[in-house]
Amino acid sequence: MKPERAALGARVRQIRRRERLTQVQLAQRLGISPSYLNLIEHNRRSLSAPLLIKLSQVLNVELKMFSAEEDARSVAELLEVFGDPLFEGHDLTAPEIQELATANPPAARAILALYHAYRSARESADTLAMRLSEEDPASVDSRLPSEEVSDLIQRHGNYFPELEEGAEGVWRVAGLGSDDLYSGLVRHLDEDQSVEVKIAKAGEMEGALRRYEPGLRRLTLSEVLRRGSRNFQLAYQLGLLTQGRSLDQLAADPRLTTPESRALARVALANYFAAAVLMPYQAFAAAARTERYDVDLLGHRFRTSFEQVCHRLTTLRRPGSEGIPFHFLRIDIAGNISKRFSASGVRFARFSGACPRWNVFAAFLTPGRIRIQLSRMPDATAYFSIARTRRKESGGYHAPQTHQALELGCEVRYARDLVYAEGMDLQNLAAAVPVGVTCRLCERMDCEQRAFPPMQHPLQVQENVRGISFYAPVAPR
Secondary structure, eight states: OOOHHHHHHHHHHHHHHHHHOOHHHHHHHHOHHHHHHHHHHHHHHHHHHHHHHHHHHHHHGGGGOSHHHHHHHHHHHHHHHHSSSSGGOOOHHHHHHHHHHHHHHHHHHHHHHHHHHHHHHHHHHHHHHHHTTTTTTOOOOOOOOOHHHHHHHHHHTOOOOOHHHHHHHHHHHHHHOOOGGHHHHHHHHHHOOOOEEEOOHHHTTTTSEEEEEEETTTEEEEEEEEEHHHHHHHHHHHHHOOHHHHHHHHHTTOOSSSSHHHHHHHHHHHHHHHHHHOOOHHHHHHHHHHHTHHHHHHHHHOOOHHHHHHHHHTTTTOSSSSOOEEEEEEETTTOOOOEESSSSSHHHHHHSSSOTSSSSHHHGGTTTTOOOOOOOOSOOOOEEEEEEEEEEEETTTTEEEEEEEEEEEEEGGGGGGSGTTTTTOOOOGGGSSOOOOOOOOOOOSSSOOOOSSOOTTOOOOTTOOOOTTTTTTOOOO
């Protein structure tokens, strides 16, 4: 049975139960027999397109509710959860875990929530123990708002049409022009919002880059911000002032469980709005296609940073005017993922270390240079990606610097549309770098960079034989 088919039958049963309908009642509304509906829910009959459309109408839900996308993510995350050494010795196989996730999505999500709680509790205990050992019994907040916000963005496909419309409205009302966007935004803030904008010396800002004082209706920007960054901060503040209803509605998602998560969501969404103002959808999408997704060139044209362009490229999901479905990743030098989104289908590790063979990690070896990679996952799906480091400065000589690496990638079938793929033999997948999501889920035993044994194979210690790595056993003679 295909996972997509299993997920579809389970999704029909889940929505029917949520609507408090019996199989007999729903079957009557659909014009089919209860026995046929029972077969559909148990994946013994396929769900035709006309019946699927009628089902969405009868249950008053959007067709995307029957999408397997969210269930596919649950499968990937559940596989990662059961890859934890905690479950060693339980003899769980990947097909059994996949069947659980697809046949009963609510149970899968409950297990994920339970594992999240377990991880948070364990991390809190570890952190508290460390602090106590240092004679610092400070309280620990183990909640992870960033994870909830990342999931919110993923559920929306990183496309928020209400914010796109709001950004286009600003261009119309303010009469903005690309030649002097800064002056136009300053004028609009003054005339439309009665907000004064001023530039202050770094020492006067006390470490801040932007400060808005609601009572004074004054926005102060640091002198260390370059032109593109100043534009972004102006547009961000404009988003908070003009898009309050949309920000509140989106941040009211019940899966944002804490005030911190909802506050962080508003910030992330205001950032989205700012990018939409600086890089208007139609103009940016057209330029991206014409220039073959040349990130540096697009950055010069729209006066935005490398990271801002990469992130904006992942938001081009408007129906009828879609861009390439990219994935985007930002990490620090320790491997911590601070930003992630995937429209390409690639999965990111949520609970364990990522594969060190990913292009984004190698970017630290050549700071400032764009690296390209053709990679292949264990399921044989091939991806093409670019990666580059970024150095974020916040002031003068004594100001701290942040070093991070960014990766932008897509399935290899889209790579021909990218300027970075020129001269590459994209058909020769034998030359692709074998990568995985995380060691515990990767079955490749010939990897010299393996850090943990895969969940499918127990650890085999051989005193007298050394393989390519400690976790890659050699067959006995």
